[in-house]
Amino acid sequence: MRPASAIARQWDFRVSVTAIACNRRGNWIAATLGDGSVRLLPASDEADAPKLLPLHDGVSLSLQADADDHAFLSGGDDGKAFIIDPELDAPTLLVEHKQQWIDHVASSPEGLRAYSIGKTAHVLNAEGQPHGQPLTHPSSIGGLAFSPNGKRLAASHYNGVSLWWMNAKDSAPSRLEWKGSHLPVLWSPDGKMVVTGMQESALHGWRLSDMAEMQMQGYAAKIHSLAFTARGKYLATSGAEQVICWPFFGGGPWGKAPMTLGGSDGHLVTRVAPHPRDELVAAGYDDGMIILAPLDGRMEVMLQYPLAPQGCAVTGLVWNAAGDCLFAGLENGNLLLFTLASVSRAARGM
DSSP: OEEOOOEEEEEEEESEEEEEEETTTSSSEEEETTOOEEEEHHHHSTTSSSSEEHHHHHHHOEEEEEESSSSSEEETTTTTTEEEOOOOSSSSOOOEEOOOOEEEEETTTSSSEEEETTTTEEEOTTTSOOSSOOOOOOOOOOOEEEESSSSEEEEEEEEEEEEEETTTTOOOOEEEEEEHHHHHHOOOOOSSEEEETTTTTEEEETTTTEEEEEEOOOOSSSSEEEEETTTTEEEEEEESSSEEEEESTTTTSSOOEEEEEEEEEEEEEEEEESSSSSSSSEEETSSSEEEEEEEOOOOEEEEOOOOOTTOOOOOEEOOOTTEEEEEEETTTEEEEEEEEEGGGHHHTTT
């Protein structure tokens, strides 16, 4: 593995970065912190001191790009969901449920927003009004995700996933069943598959056309981070000492071994971030290491940065839309900006 210095900025907020997200336009970054605040900064190499905004009276439990192309959506343990517009001086309160937790939030490009409280998911239209009745599930919701076309909402829970049509008069969902506790849920870019990470340190998926299932076991830890590569060829996942990439081309992952990238003796991948355009995956580890791993077999690059703490996990990792800036958040409160212009010479030789 080749080391390379690519850092452009490093900020120390002295409180843990809990999540990082990029808006749909790809030109703003939001980072939520353990004190309930949020930091906002342009998603470019010209980023200066991040803008501080108070947010939750507690912590953000879920941070996502909002339904529009420039804002963010956050739900917290104070029972509040906020729209965070980088151009405004304060977040906009979307909903409030006193003495309850908003565990997960999701949005679609068509303007719908969803959030969950325990077993119930609520869907709102672009005006913030209820879109149909609350959606009840058999157990607490582990994750929410709209399909790529925004027509369906997936909610993971114990023993499977519920799929809801957003414009159907019939409120009964389709059930994808598999024993165990399902947490993060993800649609494939073509909308043909649904995949979940499980409490049991496994990955499970369903092909919707024929309900063929896939079960990937053997992870060392729960899979908190999973994302498809730019062209949907691979699904990159955390939870192991290497980045585990399952092939989703040529008939899918059935009967195929995954591609493995990187590796760190005794340390686990905590976050994965496929490049938005190129066949390249960024990965962060539980000891603070960050790598760039090409999918064509070339050598990985380890990104070096000053004041790298030992044993400090990467808690957030995201690219901007141009793919020339990578933002990373750490458990110790550091926010890092890596610019690929400064690592390109090393990257060409990977």
